[in-house]
Amino acid sequence: MxxxxxxxxxxxxxxxxxxxxxxxxxxxxxxxxxxxxxxxxxxxxxxxxxxxxxxxxxxxxxxxxxxxxxxxxxxxxxxxxxxxxxxxxxxxxxxKPLSGNTTKSDNSLSSPLMKLLALRNMEYVIMDRDLIVKKISPEVKKYSDYPAELDIGREVTLAFPELTGIESILLEILENQRQSFEIKEIARASNSLRPDYINIYVMADPTQERSNQQLLVLFEDSSEKMIWKQQVVQQQNESYLLMIGSGEIESGN
Known part of the structure; x- marks a missing residue:
């Protein structure tokens, strides 16, 4: 009910x-x-x-x-x-927000950033310096090979093992020594409902003060772009093989 x-x-x-x-x-x-x-x-x-x-x-x-x-x-x-x-x-x-409810939405990201995410169909996770999930967007679980592991209060690496081993890089972002970090064209591992390829972008959460800085992790479906690149490479390889074949025929003549 x-x-x-x-x-x-x-x-x-x-x-x-x-x-x-x-x-x-x-x-x-x-x-x-x-x-x-x-x-x-x-x-x-x-x-x-x-x-x-x-x-x-x-x-x-x-x-x-x-x-x-x-x-x-x-x-x-x-x-x-x-x-x-x-x-x-x-x-x-x-x-419509409930009567008397003047608190911000759980999304809490700035309007320009939310608009960009909506236009690019991107989802996000916000985590602290200990990699503990603080907030998640509605559809972000579809980008994880282990969606059951993704929840507020849990370590983000349980759902996204791709972020394991880059703790020093994440700390650099938090300390403003690095602006951002990205991992592109990550292939699907086990979740059949996950996109074939995804991109991950990590940056400091722009809505937080430096004293309470958190990390914003963005997820993007890159399947179409990756498949297009594979098709281009395949066509180039086929063209190259045809050229070699034509050259051998001409040499034989």
Missing amino acids: YQREDLHLDSEACEVSYKGTLLRLYPKEYELLKLFLDHPNHVLSSAAIIEKIWVDDSIPTENAVRTHIKGLRRKLKEAGAEDLIQTVHGLGYRL
């Missing part, structure tokens, strides 16, 4: 009510609302919504996502729950 003020969602009965009035939602509208209730403090981009809800279906356009959200908003408004789902321009959608 989910509850947010006067809104109730019964996940067993797949029913939604507001102030006791039952809402008649389409399946995708129900899934959208449940997704927002699962992530009440997060801004969800259209890409993140598509990935979560349309797992086994044909992938819709962002316009289709907006249409579903518009329909859900209309039904919520008719029931009296107006503006429950808010648009964060350039980033995505989120639930």
